[in-house]
Amino acid sequence: MQPELSSTPVKVVKNPGRERYEIFTAEHPAEFAGFLAYHVIDDQTVELQHTIISEGFSRRGFARTLVTTVLDRIRDEDGRIVPTCSYVRDYLERFPQYADLVAQA
Numbered sequence: 001m002q003p004e005l006s007s008t009p010v011k012v013v014k015n016p017g018r019e020r021y022e023i024f025t026a027e028h029p030a031e032f033a034g035f036l037a038y039h040v041i042d043d044q045t046v047e048l049q050h051t052i053i054s055e056g057f058s059r060r061g062f063a064r065t066l067v068t069t070v071l072d073r074i075r076d077e078d079g080r081i082v083p084t085c086s087y088v089r090d091y092l093e094r095f096p097q098y099a100d101l102v103a104q105a
Helices: 062-076 086-094 096-101
Strands: 010-015 020-025 032-040 045-053 080-083
Touching: 010 062, 020 062, 032 062, 045 062, 045 086, 062 080, 062 086, 062 096, 080 086, 086 096
Parallel strands: 045 080
Antiparallel strands: 010 020, 020 032, 032 045
16 A cells, blocks of 8 residues: 655655754745654664644645655665654554664664
């Protein structure tokens, strides 16, 4: 099963200075719709801490689009994750094709 993404065009930007991935919509390019905070553990592993979608952007698929995009990027970089974010943990249960990204303890 593939995740259903937002139908609104979006851009996901990594903001390393704030340790988060930010999602912007074409409708509101100067205002981020939300973010996924992370913490770098080592060169290959990041802890995904929490997903926040701004008021007015919720229930439109932005959280799923953000998490899918971030996980795909981490996979492309041969990275691993430690999912402490409850949304990311739930997402991994629904879409087990991303389970291989979870770092082994």
